[in-house]
Amino acid sequence: MFIPTLERQCTSEQREKFLPLCYDYRIIGTYAQTELGHGTFLRGLETTAHYDPNTQEFILNSPTISSIKWWPGALGKTSTHAVVLAQLYTLGKCHGIHPFVVQLRSLDDHKPLRGITVGDIGPKMGFGPNDNGYLKLHKHRIPRTNMLMKYSQVSPDGTYTKPPRSTLTYGTMTFVRVLIVHGSAIALAKASTIAIRYSAVRRQSELRPGEPEPQILSYPTQQHKLFPLLATAYAFHFVQLAMMKIYTDVNDQINNSNFSRIQELHALSSGLKAFTSWVTNAGLEVCRMSCGGHGYSQASGFPRLYADFTPSCTYEGENTVLMLQSARYLVKCVRDARSGKTLPGTVSYLSEDVSAVHSGGSSGRDLSNLDFLISLYKQRASNQVHFASDKVDRGISAGMDLVGALNSASVHLVSAAKAHSHYFIAKTFVESLKLLKASSELQNVLHQLASVYVFEGIAQSSGDFIEDYILSGSEAKTIRQLAVDLLPLIRVNAVSLVDAFSFRDEVLQSVLGRYDGNVYENLFKWAQNSPLNKTDVHPSYHKYLGPLLKRNQSKL
Numbered sequence: 416m417f418i419p420t421l422e423r424q425c426t427s428e429q430r431e432k433f434l435p436l437c438y439d440y441r442i443i444g445t446y447a448q449t450e451l452g453h454g455t456f457l458r459g460l461e462t463t464a465h466y467d468p469n470t471q472e473f474i475l476n477s478p479t480i481s482s483i484k485w486w487p488g489a490l491g492k493t494s495t496h497a498v499v500l501a502q503l504y505t506l507g508k509c510h511g512i513h514p515f516v517v518q519l520r521s522l523d524d525h526k527p528l529r530g531i532t533v534g535d536i537g538p539k540m541g542f543g544p545n546d547n548g549y550l551k552l553h554k555h556r557i558p559r560t561n562m563l564m565k566y567s568q569v570s571p572d573g574t575y576t577k578p579p580r581s582t583l584t585y586g587t588m589t590f591v592r593v594l595i596v597h598g599s600a601i602a603l604a605k606a607s608t609i610a611i612r613y614s615a616v617r618r619q620s621e622l623r624p625g626e627p628e629p630q631i632l633s634y635p636t637q638q639h640k641l642f643p644l645l646a647t648a649y650a651f652h653f654v655q656l657a658m659m660k661i662y663t664d665v666n667d668q669i670n671n672s673n674f675s676r677i678q679e680l681h682a683l684s685s686g687l688k689a690f691t692s693w694v695t696n697a698g699l700e701v702c703r704m705s706c707g708g709h710g711y712s713q714a715s716g717f718p719r720l721y722a723d724f725t726p727s728c729t730y731e732g733e734n735t736v737l738m739l740q741s742a743r744y745l746v747k748c749v750r751d752a753r754s755g756k757t758l759p760g761t762v763s764y765l766s767e768d769v770s771a772v773h774s775g776g777s778s779g780r781d782l783s784n785l786d787f788l789i790s791l792y793k794q795r796a797s798n799q800v801h802f803a804s805d806k807v808d809r810g811i812s813a814g815m816d817l818v819g820a821l822n823s824a825s826v827h828l829v830s831a832a833k834a835h836s837h838y839f840i841a842k843t844f845v846e847s848l849k850l851l852k853a854s855s856e857l858q859n860v861l862h863q864l865a866s867v868y869v870f871e872g873i874a875q876s877s878g879d880f881i882e883d884y885i886l887s888g889s890e891a892k893t894i895r896q897l898a899v900d901l902l903p904l905i906r907v908n909a910v911s912l913v914d915a916f917s918f919r920d921e922v923l924q925s926v927l928g929r930y931d932g933n934v935y936e937n938l939f940k941w942a943q944n945s946p947l948n949k950t951d952v953h954p955s956y957h958k959y960l961g962p963l964l965k966r967n968q969s970k971l
């Protein structure tokens with residue numbers, strides 16, 4: 416995050432000064448924004464940067480215990496520099512959060528500089544090798560030219576020039592949220608690879624006396640756990656490609672001072688980061704549990720994969736908060752649509768009349784047709800967004816201000832943003848396959864994946880579709896059965912579909928997911944290397960167990 420911030424927020428002179436040092440690994444940096452007391456509420460950050468025109472320096476301080484920077488990756492023992500986000504004060508006025516490059520440690524002996532107190536925040540649930548750290552600043556001076564001034568400036572006499580958009584300072588977070596969508600796709604693909612390969616190797620239970628124990632991958636319940644997640648990993652792969660394309664296009668526009676799509680990008684990246692990381696987080700646990708006891712072993716790779724992935728639901732914007740950000744934009748779009756404005760591409764459906772047509776009993780509609788089902792996802796999203804938006808309007812009519820009305824409708828707003836994200840993902844998956852140049856055999860297999868993703872997505876949220884009369888109960892039941900009917904077809908190619916992710920064993924780090932499937936021998940070998948097995952009799956025996964046993968034996 417240090418380098419992307421410099422690349423996006425430096426003037427050309429600052430780029431020339433700082434970036435070569437980064438690319439050549441002559442300095443190592445972190446992104447120090449979160450504090451002990453604030454991670455979500457950026458305007459509440461307390462670190463200060465007061466400009467001193469006499470020396471043309473900024474004086475950085477951590478004025479309170481809650482202002483100590485806390486969590487930034489590699490801050491504790493590794494980083495020599497940081498981008499520090501601080502409240503800018505110049506000529507007696509506060510101008511809000513701005514980014515500053517701060518050297519933390521000497522490039523000679525790596526010792527912290529004067530006015531800098533840094534350290535590691537202590538053991539965490541995962542990310543063990545990462546020294547997430549703390550930073551306390553005490554009257555630490557940096558040159559004026561260390562404030563990243565691409566968008567806003569402080570002149571030598573202290574005059575402040577404000578940015579074209581205050582939120583341009585938040586740009587790096589948007590970029591990393593887009594990366595996290597990709598990270599979700601990768602993590603879910605890894606977990607699917609481990610679980611499906613192991614399920615092809617593992618044989619368990621005797622269905623009928625005398626019959627060989629079947630592969631657990633042959634059980635419909637095992638397939639129902641794993642194949643929708645496999646399909647989701649493919650869906651997220653195509654979604655992260657689409658998300659990155661939109662990010663690149665909008666970022667190019669921003670670089671040409673066209674800020675017209677910045678809000679749409681923020682809303683989409685926030686919703687997709689939250690949606691994909693939540694779904695992946697839950698999916699990792701399903702994959703682990705589908706591997707029985709061995710899934711709980713470190714040898715499976717699941718404990719580390721989960722512990723390293725799960726914070727992506729929190730960092731880079733806590734997921735609920737990001738869903739609310741997405742929903743806030745959607746409410747704005749409903750208002751714009753009602754006042755006749757044209758909406759941007761990813762939300763244009765909100766101005767269409769997608770009013771639910773009561774499906775009644777046997778509707779005769781083709782419930783296996785993906786284009787038709789995507790139109791139902793659109794209907795569900797539009798209904799949920801309009802419902803939440805109407806709730807906000809009713810709150811205001813009842814005398815609330817906008818903040819109060821948004822807060823009181825926030826549960827529905829999160830549901831609406833989830834439905835919007837889900838529609839975008841399902842639509843993108845289906846549309847991406849249409850554009851894919853692939854053999855008819857491959858198209859057929861991928862169509863099976865898209866189908867099970869779309870069917871299961873409706874089955875798992877059928878309440879949304881039934882409550883709004885988008886589907887009847889019997890239609891929902893039919894779609895649920897369509898998902899189950901697809902499972903044995905996907906079974907044929909399941910191992911090939913995870914092999915296609917091409918994770919090397921060294922990357923997968925899983926005995927259960929080994930490419931050669933040689934699990935048991937390697938589990939036993941792995942166990943031999945356990946530290947506890949260095950000696951047949953563990954030294955602790957002589958200190959604790961031995962005396963205890965002997966003492967009690969003497970009583971017999």
Ligand SMILES: CC/C=C\C/C=C\C/C=C\C/C=C\C/C=C\C/C=C/C(=O)SCCNC(=O)CCNC(=O)[C@H](O)C(C)(C)COP(=O)(O)OP(=O)(O)OC[C@H]1O[C@@H](n2cnc3c(N)ncnc32)[C@H](O)[C@@H]1OP(=O)(O)O
Nearest residue numbers: 454455456457458582585594595598602681727730731732
């Ligand atoms: C095996 C493992 C596999 C994979 C692992 C997973 C992923 C790996 C891949 C990549 C990950 C790489 C690195 C990540 C690793 C760790 C690093 C983590 C770093 C961090 O966590 S950095 C700190 C992150 N912190 C946050 O995100 C803070 C969140 N809070 C906010 O953004 C703001 O406080 C918030 C909530 C938006 C509120 O802002 P504000 O107080 O200003 O109030 P408003 O809501 O009124 O907003 C005002 C206005 O601004 C608009 N806006 C807000 N944000 C943005 C934005 N980013 N861009 C554009 N516009 C924005 C908002 O919409 C409002 O506009 P409006 O007035 O409505 O027009």
Ligand SMILES: Cc1cc2nc3c(=O)[nH]c(=O)nc-3n(C[C@H](O)[C@H](O)[C@H](O)COP(=O)(O)OP(=O)(O)OC[C@H]3O[C@@H](n4cnc5c(N)ncnc54)[C@H](O)[C@@H]3O)c2cc1C
Nearest residue numbers: 446447448449453454455486487488726729730731732735
């Ligand atoms: C592994 C890891 C790495 C990190 N790396 C970095 C880093 O490199 N740099 C950095 O600066 N930070 C980093 N962070 C910090 C991270 O960005 C914050 O933890 C994150 O932004 C969440 O903020 P918070 O911790 O204050 O949570 P809080 O905002 O306190 O969240 C707690 C609860 O409050 C709820 N909540 C908060 N605000 C609202 C609201 N407005 N409406 C409704 N509910 C709300 C949330 O939904 C959540 O349920 C990292 C964190 C982790 C875990």
